Amino acid sequence: MSETAPTKRLYIKTYGCQMNVYDSERMADVLAPLGYGMTDSPEGADLVVLNTCHIREKATEKVYSELGQLKRLKAEKAGMTIAVAGCVAQAEGEEIMRRQPAVDLVVGPQAYHQLPELIARAHRARGERLAADFAPEEKFDALSTERRPSGVTAFLTVQEGCDKFCTFCVVPYTRGGEWSRPPDAIEAEARGLAEQGVREVTLLGQNVNAYAGEGGLAGLVRRLAKIPGLDRIRYTTSHPRDMDEALIAAHAEVPELMPYLHLPVQAGSDKVLRAMNRAHTAESYVRLIEKIRAARPDIAISGDFIVGFPGERDADFEATLSLVREVGYASAFSFKYSRRPGTPAAAMPGQVAEEVKEERLHRLQNLLDEQQRAFNGAQAGKTLPVLFEKTGRHAGQLIGRSPYLQAVHATAPDRLIGEIVSVRIESSARNSLAGTLALELA
Ligand code: 5AD
Ligand code: SF4
Numbered sequence: 097m098s099e100t101a102p103t104k105r106l107y108i109k110t111y112g113c114q115m116n117v118y119d120s121e122r123m124a125d126v127l128a129p130l131g132y133g134m135t136d137s138p139e140g141a142d143l144v145v146l147n148t149c150h151i152r153e154k155a156t157e158k159v160y161s162e163l164g165q166l167k168r169l170k171a172e173k174a175g176m177t178i179a180v181a182g183c184v185a186q187a188e189g190e191e192i193m194r195r196q197p198a199v200d201l202v203v204g205p206q207a208y209h210q211l212p213e214l215i216a217r218a219h220r221a222r223g224e225r226l227a228a229d230f231a232p233e234e235k236f237d238a239l240s241t242e243r244r245p246s247g248v249t250a251f252l253t254v255q256e257g258c259d260k261f262c263t264f265c266v267v268p269y270t271r272g273g274e275w276s277r278p279p280d281a282i283e284a285e286a287r288g289l290a291e292q293g294v295r296e297v298t299l300l301g302q303n304v305n306a307y308a309g310e311g312g313l314a315g316l317v318r319r320l321a322k323i324p325g326l327d328r329i330r331y332t333t334s335h336p337r338d339m340d341e342a343l344i345a346a347h348a349e350v351p352e353l354m355p356y357l358h359l360p361v362q363a364g365s366d367k368v369l370r371a372m373n374r375a376h377t378a379e380s381y382v383r384l385i386e387k388i389r390a391a392r393p394d395i396a397i398s399g400d401f402i403v404g405f406p407g408e409r410d411a412d413f414e415a416t417l418s419l420v421r422e423v424g425y426a427s428a429f430s431f432k433y434s435r436r437p438g439t440p441a442a443a444m445p446g447q448v449a450e451e452v453k454e455e456r457l458h459r460l461q462n463l464l465d466e467q468q469r470a471f472n473g474a475q476a477g478k479t480l481p482v483l484f485e486k487t488g489r490h491a492g493q494l495i496g497r498s499p500y501l502q503a504v505h506a507t508a509p510d511r512l513i514g515e516i517v518s519v520r521i522e523s524s525a526r527n528s529l530a531g532t533l534a535l536e537l538a
């Protein structure tokens with residue numbers, strides 16, 4: 097990595113999931129040796145990268161409107177290069193080039209390690225499009241396992257892609273088939289992070305619990321838990337199908353594995369689950385959650401939901417509400433079904449009217465909000481270990497995370513950033529907890 101001072105300004109805007117956050121960081125890493133240093137505004141930047149998301153129509157549309165604004169900035173700044181990366185680049189590269197001539201290059205999620213070369217080419221002749229083949233191993237071979245983390249928590253990609261083909265989802269097409277990084281490379285990256293003060297890693301994958309390296313995800317977690325300084329491990333996101341006994345046992349036995357699990361169910365009606373090609377039923381999901389809770393009783397469960405999938409009737413939606421009531425979620429993400437070109441569900445009969453989706457989403461979110469408040473409220477009076485990550489908005493305040501991924505505010509000195517400290521929880525809101533340090537500090 098170059099130690100020279102940056103001479104060019106790089107602005108990266110990240111949309112979508114945590115894997116895009118990881119990818120953006122790695123793009124900055126590969127561009128640093130070329131003299132690019134990060135800036136937090138696109139104005140005056142030499143290189144602007146939009147790292148895009150294709151999951152729903154809205155996310156995709158945002159990219160085109162952002163590009164319209166960048167076009168004006170580019171007109172004012174000679175030599176600005178605009179690159180579109182991520183899943184929209186992969187899915188609609190040619191369309192981007194056609195619709196927005198200000199774009200200099202598009203690069204898919206498996207090819208961003210080639211950015212330096214592409215930028216050089218784009219500077220010679222405009223209009224490069226790199227069609228990324230799905231070759232994540234090439235990308236990871238090209239990326240160094242050395243990183244410069246910016247805080248005490250970090251994301252670490254261990255798996256990419258998806259072979260599940262849920263009928264609503266573009267991921268198998270934009271990110272390709274399931275692929276797992278070798279454990280040695282992951283461990284090297286994790287050790288490097290820990291040596292630089294990272295206390296918590298979140299292992300990322302589109303189907304992270306399908307991690308196929310030796311020992312599976314459970315084996316990887318046990319291995320990483322031995323790294324000195326690395327005290328907290330999380331992983332996201334998982335499919336119910338791949339939640340095996342070994343991983344459930346790890347939740348019972350590995351103290352570093354945090355008691356929080358994002359396990360999307362999407363819907364509570366078996367008819368809808370079948371049409372989604374989810375390969376599980378509402379019942380089998382609920383039983384699975386029971387098993388996980390038997391192993392780790394305090395585990396916080398989070399999920400993803402889609403309302404208004406084609407063919408979803410009122411009774412199907414009611415089944416989703418009753419599944420939510422039965423499971424009890426600590427947090428959740430819920431979405432209106434978005435018709436994605438090229439996916440099987442886009443062509444299914446029984447597309448649901450927008451107002452119906454709207455109304456169902458509202459009802460579901462009310463219930464999920466209520467559950468989240470109840471979960472947060474139940475922490476009051478408890479003492480929780482909090483990893484402090486950064487200063488808060490108020491003077492003298494720090495913000496950290498509980499084991500259950502709740503944001504926790506407390507009055508505490510800055511030197512506790514990066515420390516795991518006992519905090520007595522005094523109050524809660526929908527999105528956070530507040531407390532005081534449980535021990536008088538010397
Ligand atoms: N419409 C709405 N939500 C979707 N998701 C994936 N595809 C779609 C779609 N076409 C949601 C799922 C998934 C999350 C990442 O995004 O709930 O778990
Ligand atoms: Fe999409 Fe389903 Fe794969 Fe998740 S498991 S990425 S929802 S196809």
